[in-house]
Amino acid sequence: MEIEFDRHISSANVIKDVKDVQVWRGDKSGCFKVNSAYDCLAKYERGPQFDVFKYQWKINAFPDVILTEWRVLLGRMPTRKCLSRKGVVLNTTVCALCQTKEESCQHLFLECKYALCVWSLCFKWIGILFVQQKDILSHFESFHLFQSSNKQNLVWKGVWAAITRCLWEHRNSVVFNQGVVDAEEVFQKTQIKSWLWMKHKAHNFNYSFADWVLNPMSCISSYK
Numbered sequence: 001m002e003i004e005f006d007r008h009i010s011s012a013n014v015i016k017d018v019k020d021v022q023v024w025r026g027d028k029s030g031c032f033k034v035n036s037a038y039d040c041l042a043k044y045e046r047g048p049q050f051d052v053f054k055y056q057w058k059i060n061a062f063p064d065v066i067l068t069e070w071r072v073l074l075g076r077m078p079t080r081k082c083l084s085r086k087g088v089v090l091n092t093t094v095c096a097l098c099q100t101k102e103e104s105c106q107h108l109f110l111e112c113k114y115a116l117c118v119w120s121l122c123f124k125w126i127g128i129l130f131v132q133q134k135d136i137l138s139h140f141e142s143f144h145l146f147q148s149s150n151k152q153n154l155v156w157k158g159v160w161a162a163i164t165r166c167l168w169e170h171r172n173s174v175v176f177n178q179g180v181v182d183a184e185e186v187f188q189k190t191q192i193k194s195w196l197w198m199k200h201k202a203h204n205f206n207y208s209f210a211d212w213v214l215n216p217m218s219c220i221s222s223y224k
């Protein structure tokens, strides 16, 4: 922003005897409009991560789930670390699942031994090898099936959304309802949720739950 400001100032022509006026450069008319301000901000947002977010909104899931995913990707879920940083007084900031490390988004969804177990069950289920990524955005981005169409990959991204959503719900059940930590249970709920979302939201997803559980890759690769 400072460099941009400096560039504008250095190219300005100072004209004597002309009264200064305020001009909004974001619109050809020179007048401020909210939509032109949005367009300006959107241009600044278009970094390498822009495509990740663009893709994320297209997942076949319900709006509240997509909103959760957006917050997960931005690292803005109300984890204990996040709440503590905002001044909320807590008894502890350790992870509700493993009780060993600080509960950040990065830890809860990627690095926690229970999260790792759920991801591992998922890759075994689908039958692929996956290299663990260093951060959530890279993890989401590399959750990609090669030689599959965008439509098929959106099904796969839906599984990513289901895992993070189920991990969060499971964490809340442990914190608020004395739930017992169980990675297998999280994984099974992931299979149910991802299938239900596809049945309700995706056009032509006509596979039974048994098909989905027993042959997920064949459901994805034959989905047109």
Ligand SMILES: [Zn+2]
Pocket (backbone or CB within 6 Å): 095, 096, 097, 098, 099, 100, 101, 107, 108, 111, 112, 113, 114
């Ligand atoms: Zn943990």
